[in-house]
Amino acid sequence: MKEKLLELFEQNRGTLISGSDIAKSLGVSRAAVNKAISGLRDSGYKFDATSRLGYVFSEKNDIISPSGIYKYLNGNKHKIVHLDEVNSTNTALKELAQNGAQEGTVVVTEMQTGGKGRRGKRFFSPRGCGVYFSLLLRPRLKAADSVFITVAASVAVRRAIKLLLHADTQIKWVNDVYFNNKKLCGILTEASMEIESGYLNYAVLGIGINIKPPENGYPEEFAFKTTNLSEISHPLPDDLKNKLIAEVLTQFDRLYETLEQKDYIEEYKEASCILNRKIEILAGSYAGPAVAEDIDSDANLIVRLPNGNTAALNSGDVSICL
Structure with a gap:
């Protein structure tokens, strides 16, 4: 019931829907609609100011469903x-x-x-x-x-x-x-x-x-x-x-x-934020300082080590030296 009601309101955000139309659409009673809407309110969903005319599902609702x-x-x-x-x-x-x-x-x-x-x-x-x-x-x-x-x-x-x-x-x-x-x-x-x-x-x-x-x-x-x-x-x-x-x-x-x-x-x-920067390699066959030089076609990180050699990292973790 809750998910069906949410689906109806999501399709009509910001639009006034009468309680009788909701009940008819879902095949339930007006009392069931009122109870379900109370449950939505308890879950944090907001409804814009309404009168006896019906309900307006707020545009401001930002709850995952x-x-x-x-x-x-x-x-x-x-x-x-x-x-x-x-x-x-x-x-x-x-x-x-x-x-x-x-x-x-x-x-x-x-x-x-x-x-x-x-x-x-x-x-x-x-x-x-x-x-x-x-x-x-x-x-x-x-x-x-x-x-x-x-x-x-x-x-x-x-x-x-x-x-x-x-x-x-x-x-x-x-x-x-x-x-x-x-x-x-x-x-x-x-x-x-x-x-x-x-x-x-x-x-x-x-x-x-x-x-x-x-x-x-x-x-x-x-x-x-x-x-x-x-x-x-x-x-x-x-x-x-x-x-x-x-x-x-x-x-x-x-x-x-x-x-x-x-x-x-x-x-x-x-989009990389580490290329051409000093980094610290935190795990793998080598752990320590390096410079991130490239990312190859296999997504390996190419780094230059302190001894001048390069290495390709295919896993592990690095941090940026600020």
Whole structure:
């Protein structure tokens, strides 16, 4: 009932709809409509000033919902699963994947209690402050090439923000989107591999984008290296969360169709915020200072080491020396 009502209101944002028309459309009583709308209000949805004439779903509502996302998506590639709160959207989606969920399934949430980053890092995911979602993929792709999913996703996020907020963001190899030298978006791809073939069984692509700061500020470990979309655009556009999720999915779908052609690598390279800068390599066969010189056609980071030699990094993590 709630989702059907939300779908009706999403299709008629800012338009007065009478209670009797709603009841007729949904095939329920007026009392059921009133109860459902009270439930929406309790969930945080706002209705503009109304009288006995009916209800006006506010243009200012910015709460994630399947119907809100579908409104901005073209086609039926995705099944949206909304969970109010979850440990991690990646973890939740992996469970669905193991039970046969179809490619294109998306888990979205308002809050992660155990949001994950690379190398066991925490991704801070407070309620109402960002969009946190994971996409299930079943590509015929070798496990070694799964990095291209992450690379394409970072380009998709960058394109979506450019379209919706008219702002240029940067990409920090291999999986973060930055603005003004601070982390705006984290991307984590986790995969299940077929041991015998070396190909992926499935991949779960997790994306978290910071929309606004938490009321009490960021925890100390994130405070000086985290940013959000409210620092790019103020005020933020109406219904940004649903629009942003839909646009990232749309942009990624286009890149995914020709993933192995790697047409997005040049854009990824051009958006890099670490090339020609001193960096610290944090993990891998070598850990220590280097200079980031290039990103090759396989998305490897080409670095110059203190001894003058070059090395190609295909995994690991780096930090920028400011």
